[in-house]
Amino acid sequence: MQDKQFMRETLVDGAKAFKEGRLNRRGFLTLCAMTGFASAASFPGGAEAAADYIVMWNWGGQSEECHGGAIGKPHEAAGGLPLRFDTSGPLQGKIKEMVDSGNVTADVCDADLFDAVALGPTGHLEPIDYNVVSKDKTLPNYALEHGVSIILYGYAFVYDTEAYGDNPPNSWADFFDTAKFPGKRSLYKWANGSLEAALMADGVDKDALYPLDMDRALNKIKGMKNDSLYWGSGAEAHSMCVNGEVSMGMVWQNRGRNIEEDTEGRYKLVMNQALAMPGAYIVPKGNPAGREEIMKFIAQAQDPDAQLQLLDCLGMTPSNPAAFDNIPEGQQPYAITSAMNIDGVAFNDPTWWGENGGDAVNAFLEAIS
């Protein structure tokens, strides 16, 4: 790890020197060879942040081609910088470490809106410029000082149709009722969504969840502990359902569609009481491409067409109300903000999570382990 970091830094310095003319082309290429920089894909973050690109720090997978097509291309066509990716996953700790070390290599993080609340006040993020980015092009509570929601993802559940036949579960109360609906369950390991689901199952109204009553939620979760598995990644949640390990599984709602397809309809997604999570773009303090450029990029991502493309490509739901009416027929059952789902959905409070998330995650981990 340290080696890689060192190589990356060497290369970034080299790239800067090359750009400023202090290093000739041959010297730069030698340096690239020395540090083992074989292709543009090896160290996207470091090298390209210096070489006039926008670097999006995300979670990899399909999101590269999807974000590239939906936001990167139109942004470049409008005269902006081209888009590149660092796919190592912008966890809060990594963003903090990057900014603290003074070696910022990412311009925009595809993160959670609660990250903006957690890292903004400590000076790790650039504030969003709402002269360029529009507060009206996202849901009302999801345009915060240090981050703005672009897409929504959600925690919903799938159930085994063969296990529950004629009387299928339809709410978190059913999900937590192992007497009426016997079988194993799976929940998200890092507390998000799991706590809210437990409270809704315990009778808390979906619009009155926050501040979360932790004791009440953890009691509900402990009560089902012997019948529960906990997943840490989308792939794990997926395989727990597809392999029949659980009869009901909490999943990211866009995964729900894949599970339905992979089990040929045996598992079915329930969107009632799904928890909508605001995914957000946040900008590390001192990002290499500059604040002005990245704000234009974020404004581009608010465009309804870009958001509908992301929905088509990744199953991430638009947060811009102007796009809600144009959600295609086939995506209606799976999209959080589609006409058929939006009224049954609970909305996450990023401020509560940003301020209390750390303690909540620890309390949850202690309860399940």
Add this chain to the structure above:
Amino acid sequence: MNAIRKSLHPGWLLVAPFLLLVIALYLGPILNILWLSVTDPEPGMGNYRKLFVSDSLLRIFWTTIRICLITTVGSVLLGYSIAYAMVHCHQKQKSYMLTLLLVSFWISILVRTFSWLMLLGHRGLVNNALEGMGVISEPIAFMRNELGVLIGMIHYMIPYAVLPLLVNMQSLDMRVMDASRNLGASGQQTFMRVYLPLTLPGIVASSLLIFILSLGFYVTPAVLGGGKVLMIAEYISVQLLVTLKWGTAAMLAGLMLFGVLAMLYIMSRFMKLSAVFGGSA
């Protein structure tokens, strides 16, 4: 000047650059971590006080130590029999066995962990076969619990047990065992009273190695434990990456470090560690 030259062996000058590097690149960051544990989020011993306030931290420690101990015993037992078989079989078979051992040693931990899910998972090979034969009606829960973690960890650690034991067993003078038999001891007595004591340094070396390596295990418990087996390494990583409690993480990391050092110190009181690690006693 002359006095210094006399007391300082010139060899020190040769290793000085290396020593300086170690101090700068290894000791520096460690001190930084320890510093963090008494300064983040606020100066004081608050992070260490958590150990006495929250029983959950103690529980995580206990889970970690329990799993590491069982892993150590399990893999040393299995490793001992493998090493014993390797030393005493034909040279050709021995090289086959060594090749197999090294191949599994080199395979990535992720691959080895996920293979267990394929084999022993809910719809894995074993459960499917048993169900197909009508032996069981419900799949057996081998994985996604503590048993799964132990299977995965012991399997991963076996090569680490075999290699030190193999070196130790190969260096034994087999004539000692012959002498024991010649003096009338049974095979069992020879093994218990001569062979086993002679291989004790190997057992201690592999046990220490495995216990210390297991303490830092992260991937296997996370994948095979179904979220319910929380070990200290995973907890530290969560504190660093998700909850931003770097002080707690540093405190736990420091405790692990001193725990291991203390263990080595106690061991050194009872035996020469240099013998354990292959140096001359």
